[in-house]
Amino acid sequence: AQSVSQHNHHVILSEAASLELGCNYSYGGTVNLFWYVQYPGQHLQLLLKYFSGDPLVKGIKGFEAEFIKSKFSFNLRKPSVQWSDTAEYFCAVNAPSSGSARQLTFGSGTQLTVLP
Amino acid sequence: DTAVSQTPKYLVTQMGNDKSIKCEQNLGHDTMYWYKQDSKKFLKIMFSYNNKELIINETVPNRFSPKSPDKAHLNLHINSLELGDSAVYFCASRIGGAANTEAFFGQGTRLTVV
Numbered sequence: 001a002q003s004v005s006q007h008n009h010h011v012i013l014s015e016a017a018s019l020e021l022g023c024n025y026s027y028g029g030t031v032n033l034f035w036y037v038q039y040p041g042q043h044l045q046l047l048l049k050y051f052s053g054d055p056l057v058k059g060i061k062g063f064e065a066e067f068i069k070s071k072f073s074f075n076l077r078k079p080s081v082q083w084s085d086t087a088e089y090f091c092a093v094n095a096p097s098s099g100s101a102r103q104l105t106f107g108s109g110t111q112l113t114v115l116p
Numbered sequence: 117d118t119a120v121s122q123t124p125k126y127l128v129t130q131m132g133n134d135k136s137i138k139c140e141q142n143l144g145h146d147t148m149y150w151y152k153q154d155s156k157k158f159l160k161i162m163f164s165y166n167n168k169e170l171i172i173n174e175t176v177p178n179r180f181s182p183k184s185p186d187k188a189h190l191n192l193h194i195n196s197l198e199l200g201d202s203a204v205y206f207c208a209s210r211i212g213g214a215a216n217t218e219a220f221f222g223q224g225t226r227l228t229v230v
Contacts, residue, residue, distance in 0.1 A: 034218055036221075043206065043221045043222060043223045043224050044159075044206065044208075044221040049218055051216035088157050090159065103164070104208075106159040108157070108158050111157070
């Protein structure tokens with residue numbers, strides 16, 4: 001079964017600092033990759049996704065992520081964070097689970113706190 | 117229009133009770149999920165339904181049972197609630213069978229067992 005690792009549990013940055021959140025997955029076949037954001041007290045919302053093509057994908061609110069197949073990574077970046085980016089960020093992988101069923105597996109999440 | 121809606125948003129109940137959480141999606145998706153988010157924000161998939169058939173059933177206690185009257189609904193019924201069941205439960209849906217689609221999440225149901 002696939003797994004997703006987010007090594008940064010809690011990241012604290014000042015406004016305007018650059019952000020990079022790590023995500024690594026364990027599945028060796030074709031995968032689809034996602035980053036979701038969960039603002040305090042809210043549900044998960046999609047930030048961006050990678051299915052195929054250009055490994056550098058751009059999402060909403062100035063976020064981008066780069067898929068590096070050789071490193072099994074899909075790191076999230078933003079050049080300049082804002083206080084409103086304070087949230088929990090989840091990396092997710094969509095890969096086969098049992099049989100042909102595909103399962104969306106989430107990493108453990110990274111709490112981002114942006115100080116004003 | 118709310119794409120994936122869950123009710124109730126908050127649920128406080130005593131140990132031993134039986135409760136249900138409802139989920140409805142108006143996106144026409146084929147696959148619906150239930151996730152449990154614990155106090156450390158970890159998201160664990162519990163169930164997945166595709167065209168009313170259970171296709172993923174993770175190792176959750178059999179006190180938890182998903183019920184899907186039609187493909188737009190996936191309710192979660194919990195028997196004999198325990199303290200450890202306290203968590204936020206998220207319903208989600210996506211186009212079934214297609215790998216390159218994202219899941220849409222409901223607002224979550226915060227369950228507190230006292």
